[in-house]
Amino acid sequence: MIDFHYVPTGNNLKIAIALEELGLTYRLVKYDMYAGTHLTPEFRQINPNSKLPAIVDSEPADAGEPLAVFESGAILLYLTEKTGRLLPAEWRRRQEAQQWLVWQVAGLGPMFGQANHFVRYAPAGQDYAVERYLREARRLLEVLDRRLRGRDYLADEYSISDIACYPWVSGTRGIGIEVAGMPSLAAWIERIRARPAVERAVAAIMDADRSKYIQTRPSLTPQEWSNLFGDRLLAAARDEQ
Ligand SMILES: N[C@@H](CCC(=O)N[C@@H](CS)C(=O)NCC(=O)O)C(=O)O
Known part of the structure; x- marks a missing residue:
């Protein structure tokens, strides 16, 4: 348990x-x-x-x-x-999956976290910080889009690196970023969103209190x-x- x-x-x-x-x-x-x-x-x-x-x-x-x-x-x-x-058995792919996992927790997560903070919580008038973090968030999404060109998943097979990136990346509209101009990324989001386990996970924890956050x-x-x-x-x- x-x-x-x-x-x-x-x-x-x-x-x-x-x-x-x-x-x-x-x-x-x-x-x-x-x-x-x-x-x-x-x-x-x-x-x-x-x-x-x-x-x-x-x-x-x-x-x-x-x-x-x-x-x-x-x-x-x-x-x-x-x-x-949920990590590739093949050595080279496993290195890739681990690398994208660390990229998410060390880069994408903190940058999106700060973008979220300045867009949602900071007092109005912090334009420099808002622009800085939104630009960086968008840059990271472009990196993901490029990585996903010609690939279904970040390390070719579905792994914890996809799972780590998905929650932040699928919710960018709330901070004013559209992924429509990033077709490989948009397709990857839909591919993951449609997984039954992802639907169950959302149902399990994203309850009415989600709106508070x-x-x-x-x-x-x-x-x-x-x-x-x-x-x-x-x-x-x-x-x-
Ligand atoms: N690097 C941490 C970040 C965790 C994190 O910031 N969690 C937020 C919720 S999404 C939190 O617990 N915030 C509580 C607080 O800051 O007091 C991780 O990836 O687990």
Whole structure:
């Protein structure tokens, strides 16, 4: 049994998709970032970085104590190692899949995260930051489109690198980026969207609360702002609450 600690956002959808693709049994443990339910000492035992997703596997490979894993890329790698699936068996392709996975977690994820922050949450008037991150997000999409020309998947066969990229890339309209001019990317998005496991994953975690995380300029209470971006988040990193 795997406990899947999550909020209904893109980084978490990666893990839901992988769990569904792999047919693993999991239990959902939901958090509310606005209310700060992830900023507890108990959750820091699972993820010292206080971010979602995280998993706890009660049947790890060494048959030892339950094992907690955080960081979406590490969780995806953990699940492939556990099952021997979703990473190409062929050596050269596997290198490619791993490279695109790291590209997502180290590049596309943080850049889209900042684009999302400045478009949705920052006070109006931050034009330089908005333009900087949207331009970079668009550049990364162009890189993906070029990679996918003549290919169905990033490493030719469907793998965790596709799963890692899909959630952010399929939701760009919300921050004002259209993929219509990137035909290979648009076709790849539809190919993945149509997978039954992807549909099940979306149904499992992207519930009505999803809308909370894709609002533009939500009016946050001081407490919510503190939980999301302010002192309460910092205090959790210091283990002060
Ligand atoms: N690099 C992390 C990013 C995780 C992340 O930023 N998660 C967001 C939700 S999508 C979060 O937990 N935010 C809570 C917070 O910042 O307090 C990963 O890939 O797992």
